[in-house]
Amino acid sequence: MTVLDSRALNRATLARQLLLGRADLTALDAVTHLCGLQAQEPQEPFVGLWSRLSGFRPAALSDLVTGRRVVRTHLMRRTVHLVTAEDILAWRSRHDAMLRQRVLGTYRRELDGIDLDELAAAGRAVLADDEPRTMTELARTLAERWPSAGPRPLGELLIAGLLPVTQLPPRGLWRTKAGARYRLLSSWLGREIDPPSPDDGTDPVGQALVLRYLAAFGPAATADLRAWSGLAGLPSAVAALRDHLIGFRDERGRELLDLPDAPRPDPETPAPVRFLPAFDNAILGYHDRGRIIDDEHRGLSVAGARVVLVDGRVSATWNVDAGAVIVTPLRRFSRAEETAVTEEGQALSSFLTDGEGDQALIVAAS
Known part of the structure; x- marks a missing residue:
C-alpha cells in the first residue's frame, strides 16, 4: 500500500474540509458535505462557514435554521451539531444506542433502575403539545415520578439520550443569545425520523455514513470514523464497502480507507491561513x-x-x-x-x- 505522510494527509484533509480554497457552495450544500458542524457554541458555525465559503453571509445560515432546513441537535459523540433536516431524519436512529449509553455512563448511579422506555414515553407525552420547553422544565415535570434521579440526570437522559429533539431558534441565529428550548424533531420537521436499519452488511445508513465521512474527512482509519461519530466503527458497513474503497497506510502503519476519486492534493500544494472556530471537526473528526x-x-x-x-x-x-x-x-x-x-x-x-x-x-x- 502507498504510504501517506502527515503532509499528504494534511493537504487531503484541507481539501475535503474546504480549507484549501473558499468553495463556491451554498451554506446548505456545505453543511451537507461536512456531515454537519459541531455547534455547542452557537455562534461558532458562522466562522466555520466563513472560513470555507466564498461570499458567505450569516443570514444564509440563520435562514436555514428558521426555515427548518438545518437543526441543532445532539448527534455525533453526543455533542450538539448543526445538521441538515434530511441527515438528522436519516441518521438519528443509527445513533440512538450510542447517545443513550453515553448519558448512562455519566449518570449511571443516579439513573440506575429507571425503565428507559417508560421514561421516554413520559417525556414524549409532555412534549406532545408542541410547547417548547427547556431541559430543566421537562425534567421538573417528570421529577415527581422519578424523584431519586434528580432533574439534571433526568433532563440530560431525555434530551441527549432518549428523545429525538431539536434546539429551537432564536438559539443558533447570528448575533443572538438565547437559551436552549426543545421540541420533538418529528413535530418541528413534520416527519418522523427514519426507522433503524440493521447493523449488518445490509445497513444502508451505516454505509452512507462511511461514504459521507470519507468524502469529508478521508483518507481515514476506522478508528478515525469511530472518533468522529461516536459509533463503534461501523465494521459491517466498512466490510460491505471495502471492494469499493482504496487503501493506504500512514506513517504509523495504520490502514487508511478512501474513496477512489476523492481529492488527494500534492503535499506541496500551498495552504492559505484559515481561522477555525472552537471545536471544529477538521480537528476533532479524527482519532x-x-x-x-x-x-x-x-x-x-x-x-x-x-x-x-x-x-x-x-x-x-x-x-x-x-x-x-x-x-x-x-x-x-x-x-x-x-x-x-x-x-x-x-x-x-x-x-x-x-x-x-x-x-x-x-x-x-x-
Whole structure:
C-alpha cells in the first residue's frame, strides 16, 4: 500500500474540509458535505462557514435554521451539531444506542433502575403539545415520578439520550443569545425520523455514513470514523464497502480507507491561513489528529480554543476583544506568515463587525 505522510494527509484533509480554497457552495450544500458542524457554541458555525465559503453571509445560515432546513441537535459523540433536516431524519436512529449509553455512563448511579422506555414515553407525552420547553422544565415535570434521579440526570437522559429533539431558534441565529428550548424533531420537521436499519452488511445508513465521512474527512482509519461519530466503527458497513474503497497506510502503519476519486492534493500544494472556530471537526473528526495539530497542542482541540492554521497546521490561537481579532502564536512566524495571518485576521474582524472592526493584532505567545 502507498504510504501517506502527515503532509499528504494534511493537504487531503484541507481539501475535503474546504480549507484549501473558499468553495463556491451554498451554506446548505456545505453543511451537507461536512456531515454537519459541531455547534455547542452557537455562534461558532458562522466562522466555520466563513472560513470555507466564498461570499458567505450569516443570514444564509440563520435562514436555514428558521426555515427548518438545518437543526441543532445532539448527534455525533453526543455533542450538539448543526445538521441538515434530511441527515438528522436519516441518521438519528443509527445513533440512538450510542447517545443513550453515553448519558448512562455519566449518570449511571443516579439513573440506575429507571425503565428507559417508560421514561421516554413520559417525556414524549409532555412534549406532545408542541410547547417548547427547556431541559430543566421537562425534567421538573417528570421529577415527581422519578424523584431519586434528580432533574439534571433526568433532563440530560431525555434530551441527549432518549428523545429525538431539536434546539429551537432564536438559539443558533447570528448575533443572538438565547437559551436552549426543545421540541420533538418529528413535530418541528413534520416527519418522523427514519426507522433503524440493521447493523449488518445490509445497513444502508451505516454505509452512507462511511461514504459521507470519507468524502469529508478521508483518507481515514476506522478508528478515525469511530472518533468522529461516536459509533463503534461501523465494521459491517466498512466490510460491505471495502471492494469499493482504496487503501493506504500512514506513517504509523495504520490502514487508511478512501474513496477512489476523492481529492488527494500534492503535499506541496500551498495552504492559505484559515481561522477555525472552537471545536471544529477538521480537528476533532479524527482519532489521530496529528495530520493537523502537533501532539503538544492536542489539548487545545478539546478545550474550546479557536485556532489558526498556518501552512495547514494549528500554529496559533485567536480570540476577539472589542472587535479586534487577537492572535497568539504557538511558534515563531516568518514575516510572510505574519502578514498573511494579519490580513486574514483583518478580514475575519470585518466579517464579525460588519466592517467596523479594528486591525488584527499579533501578540507574543504565552
